[in-house]
Amino acid sequence: MGNIKQTDGRNKICFVALSAYSLLMQKNIKRIIGPDVHTTLLAKELLKHNFEITFITYGDGGAPVEYIDGIKIIKTYREDSSLNHILKAFAIWKAMKKANTPIYYHHGGAAGIVSLFCKVMKRKLVWHIAHDKYVNREQENFMLIDRFGSWLDIKLADIIVAQSEYQMATLKKKFGKDSLIIKNHFKITDQGIPDKAKPPIVLWVGTMAKMKQPELFLKLAKAIPDATFKMIGGPSNDQEPYKQAKEISKNFKNVDFLGFVQSYEINRYFNQAAVLVNTAISEGFPYAFIQAWMNYTPVISLNSDPDGIICKNRIGYHSRTFDQLVKDIKLFLKDEGLRVEMGINGRKYVEREHDITNIISKHIEVFKQESGS
Numbered sequence: 001m002g003n004i005k006q007t008d009g010r011n012k013i014c015f016v017a018l019s020a021y022s023l024l025m026q027k028n029i030k031r032i033i034g035p036d037v038h039t040t041l042l043a044k045e046l047l048k049h050n051f052e053i054t055f056i057t058y059g060d061g062g063a064p065v066e067y068i069d070g071i072k073i074i075k076t077y078r079e080d081s082s083l084n085h086i087l088k089a090f091a092i093w094k095a096m097k098k099a100n101t102p103i104y105y106h107h108g109g110a111a112g113i114v115s116l117f118c119k120v121m122k123r124k125l126v127w128h129i130a131h132d133k134y135v136n137r138e139q140e141n142f143m144l145i146d147r148f149g150s151w152l153d154i155k156l157a158d159i160i161v162a163q164s165e166y167q168m169a170t171l172k173k174k175f176g177k178d179s180l181i182i183k184n185h186f187k188i189t190d191q192g193i194p195d196k197a198k199p200p201i202v203l204w205v206g207t208m209a210k211m212k213q214p215e216l217f218l219k220l221a222k223a224i225p226d227a228t229f230k231m232i233g234g235p236s237n238d239q240e241p242y243k244q245a246k247e248i249s250k251n252f253k254n255v256d257f258l259g260f261v262q263s264y265e266i267n268r269y270f271n272q273a274a275v276l277v278n279t280a281i282s283e284g285f286p287y288a289f290i291q292a293w294m295n296y297t298p299v300i301s302l303n304s305d306p307d308g309i310i311c312k313n314r315i316g317y318h319s320r321t322f323d324q325l326v327k328d329i330k331l332f333l334k335d336e337g338l339r340v341e342m343g344i345n346g347r348k349y350v351e352r353e354h355d356i357t358n359i360i361s362k363h364i365e366v367f368k369q370e371s372g373s
Helices: 018-025 034-047 085-099 113-121 144-156 165-175 214-223 240-249 263-272 287-294 306-312 322-334 336-353 356-371
Strands: 011-016 051-059 065-068 071-078 103-106 124-128 159-162 201-205 228-232 255-259 275-278 299-301 316-318
Touching: 011 034, 011 085, 011 356, 018 034, 018 051, 018 065, 018 071, 034 051, 034 071, 034 287, 034 356, 051 085, 071 085, 085 113, 103 113, 113 124, 113 144, 124 144, 144 165, 159 165, 165 306, 201 214, 201 263, 201 287, 214 228, 214 240, 214 322, 228 263, 240 255, 263 287, 275 287, 275 322, 287 299, 287 336, 299 322, 306 316, 322 336
Parallel strands: 011 051, 011 103, 051 071, 103 124, 124 159, 201 228, 201 275, 228 255, 275 299, 299 316
Antiparallel strands: 065 071
16 A cells, blocks of 8 residues: 655544544543543644644534534534444444545544545554453453454554553464554643542542443442542443442442542542552553552552553552452551552653653654655
């Protein structure tokens, strides 16, 4: 496939991020997922470097095309649409054709559609791995249509971006495909060590989906009744885990179930917390980890420790079993010195590895290479 030259000196990219509309517009936000945080932060940073950005998102019943802060938004069907999979695919295809950019960037949702469009229309695809399940193919809650779609994405992508060495190695082993690692980015705020809440707070943040296992956080609260627990997160497409967690939390005096919290408010909860707990079956690289470390808050994770960074950098614990998770939390709650030490380590780690101002050059290099600039 030959390079496609830009025509006006600006590098044009289309982000296919269906659920990113509310985050881009900063209104009616009901849930926040990692890929949307990633793409919106990346797009806004690219605007500073002479890039022309288009987003394809779900519709909201308003104008089919909008502009926000220099970003063009092309809307498709509503997220709650009753259209079948074929008609939805055609709607996304039509929007991509309307965007008419040399490069398309895909980081979750619409599996297979974006890659097929780019192959047929001879456009470049940069595909960012959103979760370990897309490369190891062995996770639960992975629908057949998504499994096939992600297989197409892997096979047809021009550039694959991995979040970790694990994803890179697994992709090579199972698919024979090369990738490059660009670590997840965040806008790292300037701040000193915060005054943590007393008594110490054990925090859980995430979309309440089955794979996140929110019920285990409540089980943890039951196992440590004298500790203070705060639970933050909105529902996934499957509302049941959220409803169940909300109902069960009413039985615990030591649990504050906050539900969904807006992005501009959530930082103060990370700032106050003594520790962030992750109970997911598996992850890619959670943005909640980065936000916690940015706020000098260690992470204790049941299953996920991407490339062993938690243990290597002494920024929390990787518990592996629920019983050990209970022990690790109890240790943290008793040892303020340990929390402070690991909190400082976490802050140094994100400043070094995840600051978007340091990472953006890697993305620019990829996009300019693919556009032929």
